[in-house]
Amino acid sequence: MKDGYLDFANSPMGAKLINALGLPKPLPLERYKAGQPVIQGTVLIGGGGEPQLLEALSAFFKSVGAQSLAHEKLPQWVAVANKAGLTTGRWGGNGKPGEKVKCLVFDATGLEDSTQSDALYWFFHDAARSVLPCGRVVILGRPPEECKSPRKATVQRSLEGLARSLGKEMKKGINANLVYVSEGAEGNIESTLRFLLSPKSAYVSAQVMRVGKPVGDLVAPKDWNLPLAGKKVLVTGASRGIGEAIAEVMARDGAQVICLDVPQAQEGLNAVAKKLGGTALALDIGAADAPQKLVDAAKAQGGWDVIVHNAGITRDKTIANMKEHLWQLVVNVNLSTQERINEALVSAGALKAGGRIVCVSSISGIAGNMGQTNYAVSKAGVIGMVNSSAPIFAEHGITINAVAPGFIETQMTAAVPFAIREAGRRMNSMSQGGQPVDVAEAIGWYASPASSGVTNNVIRVCGQSLIGA
Ligand SMILES: NC(=O)c1ccc[n+]([C@@H]2O[C@H](COP(=O)([O-])OP(=O)(O)OC[C@H]3O[C@@H](n4cnc5c(N)ncnc54)[C@H](O)[C@@H]3O)[C@@H](O)[C@H]2O)c1
Missing domain, CATH: 3.40.50.720 (NAD(P)-binding Rossmann-like Domain)
Structure with a gap:
C-alpha cells in the first residue's frame, strides 16, 4: 500500500511544512x-x-x-x-x-x-x-x-x-x-x-x-550474486505478501523455489511459481498428513536445502471473547505445524545436511499485542522453537533462525484501521513501514550457504519499532 505521508514529506512543499511543524521526516530507503x-x-x-x-x-x-x-x-x-x-x-x-x-x-x-x-x-x-x-x-x-x-x-x-x-x-x-x-x-x-x-x-x-563456529561446512558461494545456485528452497505462504517477496529473493539468489500455499490460493500461487520458474505446491500445512506429504515431495526432488516457514494467520479477539477453535487454529498453523514439519523433514533426511530452516515470528511475539493472545503465543513459541531446536539440528549440520517483522506494508496491514496503521508506520526509527522485500532479504542472509555460523538468531525487521523495543 502507498505511504502518502512519505511522498508528501519528500515533496518541496511538504518538506518545508514538516520541518516547520517538527514532524517525522521519513526518507525513501535505498x-x-x-x-x-x-x-x-x-x-x-x-x-x-x-x-x-x-x-x-x-x-x-x-x-x-x-x-x-x-x-x-x-x-x-x-x-x-x-x-x-x-x-x-x-x-x-x-x-x-x-x-x-x-x-x-x-x-x-x-x-x-x-x-x-x-x-x-x-x-x-x-x-x-x-x-x-x-x-x-x-x-x-x-x-x-x-x-x-x-x-x-x-x-x-x-x-x-x-x-x-x-x-x-x-x-x-x-x-x-x-x-x-x-x-x-x-x-x-x-x-x-x-x-x-x-x-x-x-x-x-x-x-x-x-x-559462531560453523554448523556443518562453511561454503563460500562461487558467485556471491547467486549464493543459492543449485539449491531447492520451499517457501510456505508464497502466493502473496511477504511469502511472494521471499520466493522472489530466493529465485534472484539462484534457487529453485517450491512455492506452497493453500489450495484456495492456487491461482496466485501458480502465477508466482511461473514468474519465478519454480513449482507450485497446493497444500494446507495445518492438515495432519502435511508433514508426510512434504517429506514425500522433498524426497521426490532429491531433498530440499532450505525451508522458509512464512505461512501464518491471525484470528484476533481479546481472550475473553475468543472461541477455543480460533486459539487452536492459530497455534496449529503458526507453530505446532512447523514443529511437526521440521521434525519430519530432518528425521527423514529430506532436509539435507547443510540445510537451513528459517521461521517468521513477529514483534507481537516479543511485545504481545491487544487482541492477539493466540497469535502472540504462536509467534513467541516460534522463538522458543528456534532456541530449543538449534543445538539439536546443529548435529545434522542444519541451522535454524527467525525473523520477527514489525509493520510491513502488505494486504494484512492495509486492512488495519487508519490511525493504528499510521502509528505503526511512524513509531520507529525509519518513520515508515517496511516492505516485504526487507523481510525477504534478512531470510536470504540466513539461507546463504556462507551463513553456517549463523544459527539460533532472532532478528527483528522493524526499523527499530518502539513497540516491544
Ligand atoms: N505483514 C506484517 O506486517 C507482518 C508482521 C509480523 C509478522 N508477519 C508474519 O509474516 C508472515 C506473512 O505475512 P503476510 O503479511 O504476507 O500475510 P498474508 O496473509 O498476506 O500471507 C500469508 C500466506 O500464508 C498462507 N497460509 C495461511 N495458512 C496456510 C496454511 N494452513 N497452509 C498453507 N498456507 C497458508 C495464506 O494463504 C497466505 O498466502 C506471517 O507468518 C505473518 O504472521 C507479518
Whole structure:
C-alpha cells in the first residue's frame, strides 16, 4: 500500500511544512538491486583496545571491493589494509572530520573493560555527522556469555546500549547493528557483513546478531550474486505478501523455489511459481498428513536445502471473547505445524545436511499485542522453537533462525484501521513501514550457504519499532 505521508514529506512543499511543524521526516530507503556493489561509498574503520577482527575485515573489504579509511585512533588499520592489498588512508585528524562516508565499522572485540569505552566515544563523536543518507553502522564485539573475564563480558554487553541509541540518533535512513563474533569464528563474518553493510538491511536496525563456529561446512558461494545456485528452497505462504517477496529473493539468489500455499490460493500461487520458474505446491500445512506429504515431495526432488516457514494467520479477539477453535487454529498453523514439519523433514533426511530452516515470528511475539493472545503465543513459541531446536539440528549440520517483522506494508496491514496503521508506520526509527522485500532479504542472509555460523538468531525487521523495543 502507498505511504502518502512519505511522498508528501519528500515533496518541496511538504518538506518545508514538516520541518516547520517538527514532524517525522521519513526518507525513501535505498534497497538492493541485483548485481550492484555491496557498499556504495567509503567505510570508516575504528576500534578499541587490541581489535581482533582487523584481518578478517580487511579480507572482507577486499572480497567486496570496498574503499576504507582509518580513524586517527586506529592507525594500525592502514598497515593491515595495505598488507591485504587494499588502498586506504587516514580520515580527518586533530578533531576535524574527513570526507563523508557510507558506513562506520567499529571493532570493539579488543575492549577488555568499561574504562576503555572512551574509544567508542571518540570514534562515534567524530564520525556521527559524516555518514551519508541510508548509511550503515556496524559494531563488532565478542559474545558476553563467552567472555572469560566478568569485566570483559560487561563492556561487551554495554555495546547493545550504544547500537540501540545510535539507531535512534542517526536518522536519515541510517541503521546501526551489533554483531557478536565468537572466538574462532572470525572467518565466518562475510555473509553477515554483506547483509548489514548493503541496502539489503534497509529496515533492520538496533539488532544484535551472533556469528559462531560453523554448523556443518562453511561454503563460500562461487558467485556471491547467486549464493543459492543449485539449491531447492520451499517457501510456505508464497502466493502473496511477504511469502511472494521471499520466493522472489530466493529465485534472484539462484534457487529453485517450491512455492506452497493453500489450495484456495492456487491461482496466485501458480502465477508466482511461473514468474519465478519454480513449482507450485497446493497444500494446507495445518492438515495432519502435511508433514508426510512434504517429506514425500522433498524426497521426490532429491531433498530440499532450505525451508522458509512464512505461512501464518491471525484470528484476533481479546481472550475473553475468543472461541477455543480460533486459539487452536492459530497455534496449529503458526507453530505446532512447523514443529511437526521440521521434525519430519530432518528425521527423514529430506532436509539435507547443510540445510537451513528459517521461521517468521513477529514483534507481537516479543511485545504481545491487544487482541492477539493466540497469535502472540504462536509467534513467541516460534522463538522458543528456534532456541530449543538449534543445538539439536546443529548435529545434522542444519541451522535454524527467525525473523520477527514489525509493520510491513502488505494486504494484512492495509486492512488495519487508519490511525493504528499510521502509528505503526511512524513509531520507529525509519518513520515508515517496511516492505516485504526487507523481510525477504534478512531470510536470504540466513539461507546463504556462507551463513553456517549463523544459527539460533532472532532478528527483528522493524526499523527499530518502539513497540516491544
Ligand atoms: N505483514 C506484517 O506486517 C507482518 C508482521 C509480523 C509478522 N508477519 C508474519 O509474516 C508472515 C506473512 O505475512 P503476510 O503479511 O504476507 O500475510 P498474508 O496473509 O498476506 O500471507 C500469508 C500466506 O500464508 C498462507 N497460509 C495461511 N495458512 C496456510 C496454511 N494452513 N497452509 C498453507 N498456507 C497458508 C495464506 O494463504 C497466505 O498466502 C506471517 O507468518 C505473518 O504472521 C507479518
